[in-house]
Amino acid sequence: MGFLGRSRVGLRRLDGESPLRLVLLLCSFALTGYAGVRLLSGDWFGIVLWFAGAAVLHDLVLLPLYALADRAVAAVLPAPAPARWINHVRVPAFVSGVLLLVWYPLILGRQERRYENATGLSADVFWPRWLLITAALFGASALWLVIRVAIRGWRRRPGARGGGAEAGAAGSDGSAASDASDGSGASGPSDGERKPPTGPAGPTGPAGPSGPAGPSQP
Template sequence: MSRRPVIRKAPRGTMQLLLLACSFALAGYAGVRLLADDWLGVALWFVGAALLHDLVLLPLYAAADRGLVRVFGAAGHRDRTMYVRVPAALSALLLLVWFPLIGGQVDRRYRMATGLSADGFLARWLLITAVLFAGSALLFLLRLRSRLHRSTKERPPVAH
């Protein structure tokens, strides 16, 4: 009769602690590499980005979201706001990340660094935004159809 060895698993908290320590080490390494060349420029960019977000962008998208909730809430369909929020948030994130290329502000630098043209970023962003909203609308219609189909199945038959 052979006995199988007992394999002890590490406690869940230990694995989380190890992953957290690794992520801090990676972030520290990236920070040291980033700040090695132009630490003042990076610090100014970071502070400027935080201020721009907190003082300009946050009030703008909070107001837009409040308006969206008010419109859908008045119609009695507040649960449908997610079909607009998600594609709008993803589109805004893409705009934020690629804004210099979408706005055509770094065409020369981009061409010199990559050898490629920066033309077409605006058209691609608009196309991706359209696909995101179309996909959200399609998902909404499929769920609405499923809900309508389910509600008609649950109805008792009409007696003649």
């Protein structure tokens, strides 16, 4: 048990997280290595050439193209529109582009005979299905944008969120102010009434002399 505890602490120090995460990461590396060995067992030179060409094609051709397309879409959108609205164009375009990049030999009809000989199925369905998936992606993104705009407009309505409470508070403040004004009018003199003038105090006469006390009766 002590050895297992020490090994667990060592794994936690090595990975920085739980040991389960490290085990899953090692399993993914092993699976990737197995897939690479199986993939390179055939035409390994063609596979390596494809990966190198894909990297060069992406960095020198595709990256400038979709950067320009992104700028063009941002320029087409109206000025008051939030910048995050462009993600409703970026996300479906990205997914559609990835599907085209992976399946372009069949979508563009470059490998129809090889696919039909290997599977016995027709390769004519890839082009219309890719178009259908692209249309569905953009349609779903547009629908989500409409829902977001509707929710945003509803939240900005005066009575949708806290409007009733603010109106009630304003009404209570008005009634309190009117009550205070009524009370102050009742306690003070009205405009038609005047206080009688107070005259100067008269002189106070001197106190008379007090006589001697008479004899007390027995």
